[in-house]
Amino acid sequence: MMTDSEAPTQPIIGQSVYGSTKREILLMLKREGQTDLQSLAEHLHISKMAVHKHVRELENHGLVQRITLRGSKGRPRLGLQLAPKAASLFPRAYAGVTCAALAYIEEKLGRKGVEEALRRRQTETLVGYKEKVDADSLAGRVEQLTVLRDQEGYMAEEKKAGPSKYEILEHNCPIIAIAEDYWEACQVENEMFKKVLDANVETTHRVVAGANVCRFLITPKKRPQSG
Helix, strand or coil: CHHHHCCCCCCHHHHCCHHHHHHHHHHHHHCCEECCCHHHHHHEEEECCHHHHHHHHHHCCCCEEEEEEECCCCCCCEEEEECCCHHHCCCCCCCHHHHHHHHHHHHHCCCCHHHHHHHHHHHHHHHHHHHHHHCHHHHHHHHHHHHHHHHHHHCCEEEEEEEEEEEECCCCCHHHHHHHHHHHHHHHHHHHHHHHEEEEEEEEEEHHHHHEEEEEEEEEECCCCCC
């Protein structure tokens, strides 16, 4: 039976206990990593005083902490970032159960067994993804995959990175607890993206490696020229 600590955490955007302004502050800090009161005020279109009041409440709940931001010039200024406790507000994809299962597989079958288990799960996920990611153009498939990933709690967004180049940014990593112990999870995920998008996919940043975002650079496959 799954314990409360192992159940997937409800996304912060779906928790009515936090007002929309506080949710937006938490989401912006999740996306940006760190920011200041002025930037929050401009983003939310409210006064710095109003932002400060919301931030103080989040601080009191242990969800936000203050840091010192150093710019290229001028004095250091007060900044904000999520406190460790805030991690529980974002989806985690049954991390406790999955890690325990993978540890058991590793004990019995070694790392190759873990990789095989992850690939088997990828095969199952791939079927569902391909049913929903079926646009004729690469741009369309990137958009469809981004929507799917966002619905799964990855806080995903897409960006144009240049001519025929796209990026998918994922600001939350529900599988981070798994990836910390089993790097193969990230490799298998990259391979799945390649198959779903029918494109080249390079993972340039990873949350598990210390980045603030998982960033996937997507480019078209080179097709063999006929004749």
